[in-house]
Amino acid sequence: MARRTAPEINAGSMADIAFLLLIFFLVTTTIEKDRGLVRSLPPDQPTDVEPPIIKEKNLFVVIVGKDGDLFVEDELMEIKDLKEAAIGFLDNGGYPQGQEGHCDYCQGERNPSSSDNPDKAIVTVKNHRESNFEDYILVQNELVAAYNFLRDRESQRLYGWKYTEIKSAIDEGLYTGDEDKAKEKLSVIKKMYPLKLSEIDPNS
Amino acid sequence: MSKFKKKKGGELPAISTASLPDIVFMLLFFFMVATVLRKNDVKVDQGLPSSDQTEKLIKDRSVYIFAGKPGAGYTDLGTEGKIQIGDKFVNIDEVQPAILEEREKLRDELKDRVMVAFKVDKETNSGLIYDVKQELREANLLKVIYVTTQAEDVVQ
Numbered sequence A: 001m002a003r004r005t006a007p008e009i010n011a012g013s014m015a016d017i018a019f020l021l022l023i024f025f026l027v028t029t030t031i032e033k034d035r036g037l038v039r040s041l042p043p044d045q046p047t048d049v050e051p052p053i054i055k056e057k058n059l060f061v062v063i064v065g066k067d068g069d070l071f072v073e074d075e076l077m078e079i080k081d082l083k084e085a086a087i088g089f090l091d092n093g094g095y096p097q098g099q100e101g102h103c104d105y106c107q108g109e110r111n112p113s114s115s116d117n118p119d120k121a122i123v124t125v126k127n128h129r130e131s132n133f134e135d136y137i138l139v140q141n142e143l144v145a146a147y148n149f150l151r152d153r154e155s156q157r158l159y160g161w162k163y164t165e166i167k168s169a170i171d172e173g174l175y176t177g178d179e180d181k182a183k184e185k186l187s188v189i190k191k192m193y194p195l196k197l198s199e200i201d202p203n204s
Numbered sequence B: 001m002s003k004f005k006k007k008k009g010g011e012l013p014a015i016s017t018a019s020l021p022d023i024v025f026m027l028l029f030f031f032m033v034a035t036v037l038r039k040n041d042v043k044v045d046q047g048l049p050s051s052d053q054t055e056k057l058i059k060d061r062s063v064y065i066f067a068g069k070p071g072a073g074y075t076d077l078g079t080e081g082k083i084q085i086g087d088k089f090v091n092i093d094e095v096q097p098a099i100l101e102e103r104e105k106l107r108d109e110l111k112d113r114v115m116v117a118f119k120v121d122k123e124t125n126s127g128l129i130y131d132v133k134q135e136l137r138e139a140n141l142l143k144v145i146y147v148t149t150q151a152e153d154v155v156q
Helices: A014-028 A079-090 A133-158 A163-171 A179-192 B020-034 B092-103 B108-113 B126-138
Strands: A035-040 A059-064 A070-072 A075-077 A122-127 A197-199 B062-068 B082-085 B088-090 B115-120 B143-150
Touching: A014 B020, A035 A133, A035 B115, A059 A079, A059 A133, A070 A079, A075 A079, A079 A122, A079 A133, A122 A133, A122 B126, A133 A163, A133 A179, A133 B126, A133 B143, A163 A179, B062 B092, B062 B126, B082 B092, B088 B092, B092 B126, B115 B126
Parallel strands: A059 A122, A122 A197, B062 B115, B115 B143
Antiparallel strands: A035 B143, A059 A070, A070 A075, B062 B082, B082 B088
16 A cells, blocks of 8 residues: 655645734733822721811812812812912911921912911812712812922922932832832922822711 | 855745744734733723823722713613622622622732722712722722823813
8 A cells, every 4th residue: 555645734824824813812902001090098087086176277178069160268260270279388388487397398488377388288179979070080180280299399409300200110110220219219208298188078 | 266156146035934923923922911801891981081190000909999870781770870899880888898809809918908999980970989988998998099091281
C-alpha cells in the first residue's frame, strides 16, 4: 500500500480568523476609568453628644433651592460667582496679628466679621430635597475648586509646584521622585486649608 | 573577487507574512484580557453630571451604588428615583445590608478601606442621595466618591 503523506493544512487564513476575533474584542472592550469627586462623610454621632458651638461668622451657608436657585449667605447668587465668594470667605483670616490662630499666609480682606482662619471656616450646603443631583454636584465642584485654588496657591509659594498636579500624579503612579516626601508636603498644604464641607439635613 | 558582488537585478523578495498571525494573536489576547464583560447590569438611567475637579477612582476597593429613574425595560416601576446596589433595586432601609453584602466581594485586605462610588443620574432628587448617605454613616462607610464625567470647565 502506498503511504500517503498528510497534506499540509493551509494556514493562510489563520490571520483572517484572528483578525475577526480581534475586531470583535476591540469593539466590545471598554477600558473603564471612572473619575469623580471624593468626599469623606462625617462619622455617625450619638445623639446625646453636644454639637460644638460654631460662630455665625465662621459659617458659609450655601442653600440650593428646589429649582436650582443658589442662595449664599441669604443672598441670591449665580453659580459662576460661587468660587470667588468661597475663596474670599476661606482666605479671610479675620484674627488680628498676635492672636492665637492668626493666619499669616491668608491673603484675604481680614474682615473681622468673616471667618477667623481657614481651620475654623466651615462651608455648609443645604440642598432642597427635590433639587437635582446635577445642581448638587455643580455646587460641590465649585467649592472643591475654591479649596484647590487656595491649596495650589500655597504649594506654588512654598514648594514651587501645584498641589492638584502633584496629587493626581501620585494617585496615578506617574510621580517621579521621593513620593513620601511629596506626600508629607501635600499634608502640610492640606492642613493649611483643611476641607471642611458639611451638609445640613434637607428635612430640617 | 566576485564573492561580494551584489546580485544583479532581482525582484524584491516577498515579505514573509508567516508571523502576521502571531502579531494579531498577541493583540487579540491583550484585548481578550482587557475586556470586562459588564458585571453589573445597570437598570437605572445613568446620565452622569459633569465636573472639573475630579480624582481617579480606585477600582479594586470600590462598591457601586447606582441611582436614577428606572431605565428602559423597567418603566413599570414609575419615574421616581430608585437605588440599585449589585444587580437589584433596593429600598432605603435595605441599603445597609445590601452594601455590606457587596463589600464581601472585595479582597480581604481592602475591606477596611472600601470606597463607595455613587453613580447617580443628574435628574435624581438630591434628597434621596442624602438619605443613602445617612445610611452609609450608620454603617460606618465614610469614604464616598461621586462619579462624574470629566469636563474642562463646567461653569462658564
